[in-house]
Amino acid sequence: MISSIQTGRPCAVAILAAGQGTRMRSDRAKVLHPIGGAPMLHHAMRAAMALEPQRVAVVVGHGGDAVAEAARALLPDVAICSQDQQMGTGHAVRMAAPALEGFGGDLMILFGDTPFLTAETLQAVAAARGNADLVVLGFEAADPGGYGRLVTDDAGGLLRIVEAKDATADELTIRLCNSGIMAGDCATLLSLLEQVGNDNAKGEFYLTDAIGLGRDRGLTATVVRCGEAETLGINDRAQLAEAEATFQARARHAALMSGVTMTAPETVFLAWDTQLGRDVTIEPNVFFGPGVTVADGAWIRAYSHLEGCHVGPGAAIGPFARLRPGAELAEGAKIGNFVEMKNATLGPGAKANHLSYLGDTAVGAGANIGAGTITCNYDGFGKYPTQIGDRAFVGTNTAIVAPVTIGAGAYVGTGTVVTRDVPEDALAIARTEQTNHDGMAKRLRAKLRARAGKTDKE
Ligand code: UD1
Ligand code: CA
Numbered sequence: 001m002i003s004s005i006q007t008g009r010p011c012a013v014a015i016l017a018a019g020q021g022t023r024m025r026s027d028r029a030k031v032l033h034p035i036g037g038a039p040m041l042h043h044a045m046r047a048a049m050a051l052e053p054q055r056v057a058v059v060v061g062h063g064g065d066a067v068a069e070a071a072r073a074l075l076p077d078v079a080i081c082s083q084d085q086q087m088g089t090g091h092a093v094r095m096a097a098p099a100l101e102g103f104g105g106d107l108m109i110l111f112g113d114t115p116f117l118t119a120e121t122l123q124a125v126a127a128a129r130g131n132a133d134l135v136v137l138g139f140e141a142a143d144p145g146g147y148g149r150l151v152t153d154d155a156g157g158l159l160r161i162v163e164a165k166d167a168t169a170d171e172l173t174i175r176l177c178n179s180g181i182m183a184g185d186c187a188t189l190l191s192l193l194e195q196v197g198n199d200n201a202k203g204e205f206y207l208t209d210a211i212g213l214g215r216d217r218g219l220t221a222t223v224v225r226c227g228e229a230e231t232l233g234i235n236d237r238a239q240l241a242e243a244e245a246t247f248q249a250r251a252r253h254a255a256l257m258s259g260v261t262m263t264a265p266e267t268v269f270l271a272w273d274t275q276l277g278r279d280v281t282i283e284p285n286v287f288f289g290p291g292v293t294v295a296d297g298a299w300i301r302a303y304s305h306l307e308g309c310h311v312g313p314g315a316a317i318g319p320f321a322r323l324r325p326g327a328e329l330a331e332g333a334k335i336g337n338f339v340e341m342k343n344a345t346l347g348p349g350a351k352a353n354h355l356s357y358l359g360d361t362a363v364g365a366g367a368n369i370g371a372g373t374i375t376c377n378y379d380g381f382g383k384y385p386t387q388i389g390d391r392a393f394v395g396t397n398t399a400i401v402a403p404v405t406i407g408a409g410a411y412v413g414t415g416t417v418v419t420r421d422v423p424e425d426a427l428a429i430a431r432t433e434q435t436n437h438d439g440m441a442k443r444l445r446a447k448l449r450a451r452a453g454k455t456d457k458e
Contacts, residue, residue: 010105011126012186013048014096017041017071017112018061018083023236029063031112032070033240036247037271037290039070040234043115048108049075050119051126055103057096058112059083067112088204089180090196097190107186109207114180114233115243121226125183132222133188134214136161137181139228148178148208150223158221160212165201176223178208179231188219247272255282271307283319291325309341312348330365344375347390359383361400364390364408372397389424 021030031041041058048056057079060067068080079099083092093109100107106129108122121137128135136158138150146164149171153159161178162171182189192210200206211221234240251270252262260276262268264284274288277296286300289307294300298311301318308325311317315329319337326343329335333346336353344358347365352358354371360383361375373394375386386400389408394400399417406412410422413429422428449458 009126009129010103011051011053011108012055012057012100012103012105013051013053013108013110014057014059014093014100015041015044015048015110015112016059016089016092016180017067018059018064018086018092018095019113020062020086021113021235024240025237029060029067030234032063032066033234035115035240035243035272036251037288038273040115041067041070041112042074043272044110044112044117045071045074045078047117047119047122048110051108051122053108054105055079055099057081057099059092059095061086088198088202089207090193090205090209093207094190094193094205100186100190103186105186106183107189108183109181109189111180111233113235114231116230116232116246117179117181117226118230121224121230122181124226125181125224128222128224129183131220132157133219134158134184134211134221135182136211136221136223137179137226137231138176138223139179139226139231140175141177141228144172144175144177149174150176150178152176152223156223158211158223159215161206161208163200163202163206163208176225179226180207180233181231182207182210184210184214184219188214192217277313286318292323295331315346358386360402361386361388363388364392366390367392367394369394370396370398370414374399376401 017031024030032039035043056075058071059081061083064082071078071080081096081099083095108126125135125137136150141147148161148163149167150161151159151171189210192213195213196205196209198205214221232243234243248269252265252268255276256262256265259278261281267284268282269287271288271290273290275293277294279297280294282300283302285303287305291308292306294311295313297314299316304318304321306323309323309327312329312331312333314331315333317323317335321335322340324342327341328345330346330348332349334351334353335341339352339356342359344361346363349365350363350367352369356369356373357375359375359377363369367388367390376399377383384402386402387405389406389410391408392406392410394412395414397415398412401417401419404418404421406422407424409425411427412418412422416428416430418428
């Protein structure tokens with residue numbers, strides 16, 4: 001990997017994210033719609049952050065506060081620059097000028113709605129600054145449509161960029177298109193953008209005009225190429241769904257190649273940060289939200305839903321398991337069908353195999369949680385913890401009213417409502433004693449039958 005440090009040029013990044021995204025028909029800013037469980041903006045920011053930039057500015061407009069909050073969540077010292085009116089990409093970059101004040105190095109400009117751009121490609125753009133004053137990332141479009149066209153000379157040098165709406169019929173035949181990513185010396189780019197006017201088909205200040213203006217000043221410009229799939233921009237929900245599908249296809253393929261078994265990978269949904277160890281098996285119809293790590297040899301059975309959790313080595317969950325944020329299974333632990341865990345840990349070899357809820361709970365090594373055990377962690381006002389010691393045995397249909405501690409090796413009888421701590425190795429049992437009344441069932445049946453007016457046979 002080539003970082004800005006290796007290319008010898010300090011680098012700053014400006015990410016344009018002020019556009020309305022009208023075609024999304026959404027109250028949410030376009031760049032906040034998620035792909036693989038992370039807002040589009042984060043995908044762009046992460047690719048940019050691989051350049052180890054010294055400053056990152058995000059230009060916000062529509063839904064600015066929410067976009068700013070999302071940007072800060074990923075990068076606390078990001079500079080947020082407001083563009084109140086969307087007057088074009090060139091104008092948007094100028095809004096970042098205050099955040100770039102006094103910066104002596106390169107500026108890389110990218111769009112917040114192109115989530116597939118890889119760090120490698122951005123590094124190639126950064127590296128190309130060694131050969132030219134201005135670098136544009138281009139691609140051969142299958143259908144160039146509304147993209148800006150890259151006008152090159154015979155030697156492949158970039159002369160200018162013409163927007164589709166301003167292009168001549170001849171220029172429209174060019175298939176080499178502008179991705180929107182551009183790099184150059186920061187001060188130079190900003191001074192070029194000061195020169196850009198809006199006398200064009202859209203009446204906007206085009207970032208793309210910086211190239212022609214730069215050439216007029218005697219600067220050199222070049223094109224770095226990437227595949228069209230990488231520059232895919234999202235404009236509506238259909239494209240968002242396609243982008244998600246693309247993301248999933250790549251993530252599944254990467255998981256399979258890294259040694260994960262999936263019998264029906266097309267039914268498994270991964271997040272941008274899902275980490276799966278070697279020899280993990282994932283059965284069909286499993287959903288991973290963000291923040292999941294699964295260690296080597298673990299087994300995720302069908303119809304499980306995981307987010308913000310860790311499944312330890314050789315542990316097994318499901319079918320129909322739900323691991324919510326803060327769930328952690330140590331080595332060889334097991335949770336079975338219809339078990340939900342939230343902010344709860346299972347020690348090595350511990351088991352909760354059927355129909356349970358474990359919330360705000362720590363379960364020790366080798367403990368067994370019987371079917372239907374519920375930790376009552378919430379009283380309508382506060383949430384309280386439960387501790388269950390090593391090797392404890394919790395009988396079925398137990399209600400554990402937190403806060404409470406069940407000691408190591410303790411045994412809780414079936415159907416108990418635990419409201420007080422249980423000492424180590426103690427037996428806790430809280431239920432009414434059983435009584436048998438001989439022949440009473442038979443007499444009861446006769447009575448009920450008569451009351452309903454039915455005969456012996458009915
Ligand atoms: C732009 C390029 C075009 C390129 C295409 C690639 C220009 C003039 N044109 O066109 O050459 O082929 O992207 O997808 O740059 N934005 C702002 N403020 C604004 C306008 C835009 O922040 O005032 C942001 C948008 O939120 C978006 C990005 O800039 O993230 C691109 O803007 P958009 O209007 O989509 O540009 P295109 O017309 O697609
Ligand atoms: Ca666009």
